[in-house]
Amino acid sequence: MADDQKENAICPVNIRIPRSPSKHSSSMVLTELQCAADNLQTPTKPCDNNGDPWTPTANLKMLISAASPEIRNREREILEEQFSGDELEKTMPSRKEKSLGLLCHKFLARYPDYPNPAVNNSICLDEVAGELRVERRRIYDIVNVLESLHMVSRFAKNKYVWHGRRNLHQTFELLRRVGEENKYAEQIQQLKKREQEEMDLQDEALIPKSLVKSAEISFVELPGLEFRAASVNSRKEKSLRVMSQRFVMLFLVCTPQIVSLDIAAKILIGEDQLEDLDKSKFKTKIRRLYDIANVLSSLNLIKKVHVTEEKGRKPAFQWTGPETSPDQQDFAESTPTSTLHTSIALDLRSPKENCAKNLFASRGKQSFTRHQSLIKLAKSIENDRRKINSAPSSPVKSGDADSCDVPSKMAQLAAICKEQLDQTK
DNA sequence: TCCTCCCGCCATATT
DNA sequence: AATATGGCGGGAGGA
Numbered sequence: 001m002a003d004d005q006k007e008n009a010i011c012p013v014n015i016r017i018p019r020s021p022s023k024h025s026s027s028m029v030l031t032e033l034q035c036a037a038d039n040l041q042t043p044t045k046p047c048d049n050n051g052d053p054w055t056p057t058a059n060l061k062m063l064i065s066a067a068s069p070e071i072r073n074r075e076r077e078i079l080e081e082q083f084s085g086d087e088l089e090k091t092m093p094s095r096k097e098k099s100l101g102l103l104c105h106k107f108l109a110r111y112p113d114y115p116n117p118a119v120n121n122s123i124c125l126d127e128v129a130g131e132l133r134v135e136r137r138r139i140y141d142i143v144n145v146l147e148s149l150h151m152v153s154r155f156a157k158n159k160y161v162w163h164g165r166r167n168l169h170q171t172f173e174l175l176r177r178v179g180e181e182n183k184y185a186e187q188i189q190q191l192k193k194r195e196q197e198e199m200d201l202q203d204e205a206l207i208p209k210s211l212v213k214s215a216e217i218s219f220v221e222l223p224g225l226e227f228r229a230a231s232v233n234s235r236k237e238k239s240l241r242v243m244s245q246r247f248v249m250l251f252l253v254c255t256p257q258i259v260s261l262d263i264a265a266k267i268l269i270g271e272d273q274l275e276d277l278d279k280s281k282f283k284t285k286i287r288r289l290y291d292i293a294n295v296l297s298s299l300n301l302i303k304k305v306h307v308t309e310e311k312g313r314k315p316a317f318q319w320t321g322p323e324t325s326p327d328q329q330d331f332a333e334s335t336p337t338s339t340l341h342t343s344i345a346l347d348l349r350s351p352k353e354n355c356a357k358n359l360f361a362s363r364g365k366q367s368f369t370r371h372q373s374l375i376k377l378a379k380s381i382e383n384d385r386r387k388i389n390s391a392p393s394s395p396v397k398s399g400d401a402d403s404c405d406v407p408s409k410m411a412q413l414a415a416i417c418k419e420q421l422d423q424t425k
Numbered sequence: 426t427c428c429t430c431c432c433g434c435c436a437t438a439t440t
Numbered sequence: 441a442a443t444a445t446g447g448c449g450g451g452a453g454g455a
Contacts, residue, residue, distance in 0.1 A: 094453080095429090095452080098432095099429090100431080125444090135433080136444085136445085137445085140444095144445095144446075157443085157445095240447085283449080284449065286428095286429090286430095290430055294429095315429085
């Protein structure tokens with residue numbers, strides 16, 4: 001059998017945060033970030049209450065990291081003992097109270113929208129999971145989409161830097177651009193048209209074969225919104241992160257900015273595997289979209305709506321985030337995509353395009369994964385610098401706060417360095 | 426009934 | 441080998 005082996009690999013987008021201009025006294029930032037990076041290391045597996053950890057801090061750490069699942073279970077047991085029947089039902093957190101959206105709200109509430117870059121903005125996943133009393137898996141869900149929007153960026157195992165909404169404007173600008181290049185607006189139109197046409201006949205399959213065609217047609221070979229410098233081109237940059245970005249792109253390129261789930265799913269699937277467009281894949285995609293939509297909703301970027309068609313009501317989402325102007329001058333006018341030099345790394349690759357990656361395989365540097373060595377880091381930074389220096393300095397005036405993201409990134413890099421050093425020693 | 430989507434198994438990636 | 445990540449889809453709560 002083995003119908004579809006998860007042929008992961010082939011992945012389209014993949015964003016990362018890079019660059020760092022400035023000839024700043026990075027040392028200062030570094031110092032500050034140090035404390036941030038200092039305060040934790042790999043947690044232990046949850047499973048304790050048998051040993052006796054006895055260093056105040058160690059103990060605390062252990063409690064925090066081990067917390068979530070066990071505590072929750074214990075809590076449930078206690079509740080079951082204490083209450084019965086109705087009471088229990090009322091006391092037990094309902095499914096709703098455990099939603100990703102709510103969790104995301106809690107998560108977001110912990111950090112400022114526009115954090116002071118000069119301050120310790122590091123996030124420890126374990127800590128958060130513990131404090132929020134959820135399993136780490138859930139935190140990953142949130143962090144992944146936040147990362148796709150550059151609201152956070154990973155700088156070490158278990159650690160992220162919080163950027164808040166500082167990069168959002170820029171991110172959206174970039175995503176919209178890519179969305180346009182991908183001809184998403186057109187794809188949406190085609191899909192809608194097809195749907196109607198086929199509706200007349202009979203809705204046999206959930207996924208119209210026509211999609212294949214439409215997807216192929218509009219499948220632009222993105223030259224390479226690639227910026228792999230400091231990026232982690234792990235081939236598995238699949239799903240969530242990528243999906244999240246693409247989902248957002250859809251909103252940014254269409255008017256009105258409403259996207260129905262099924263269309264989104266079809267488009268996203270279409271890009272990945274034009275072949276096996278089976279129902280289960282579709283369902284899975286939808287599930288993911290809900291997940292993503294939940295955190296995007298928490299960010300007030302979209303809201304749930306319904307689109308009514310002949311067929312009936314379909315779940316959809318409407319963009320409620322900031323507007324991104326249709327055409328920009330901030331990205332070096334008419335710069336060929338291949339040389340796009342944003343501070344944000346967008347790695348646009350479709351399965352097929354994947355092979356085109358060679359085109360950009362800058363100096364034989366291949367797949368180095370998450371922060372390997374300082375040497376590599378240094379190289380990539382240098383690379384970034386080069387690109388940046390040749391880049392048009394700043395965006396539009398738009399009175400936005402994205403001017404201060406330089407220190408932020410500097411800080412991030414500093415943190416990474418610190419981490420590297422720690423791990424090397 | 427069908428939208429939603431929580432939950433956590435388990436494959437993969439990293440260390 | 442041990443851990444960290446995160447794909448994925450069963451199946452259950454809710455409207």
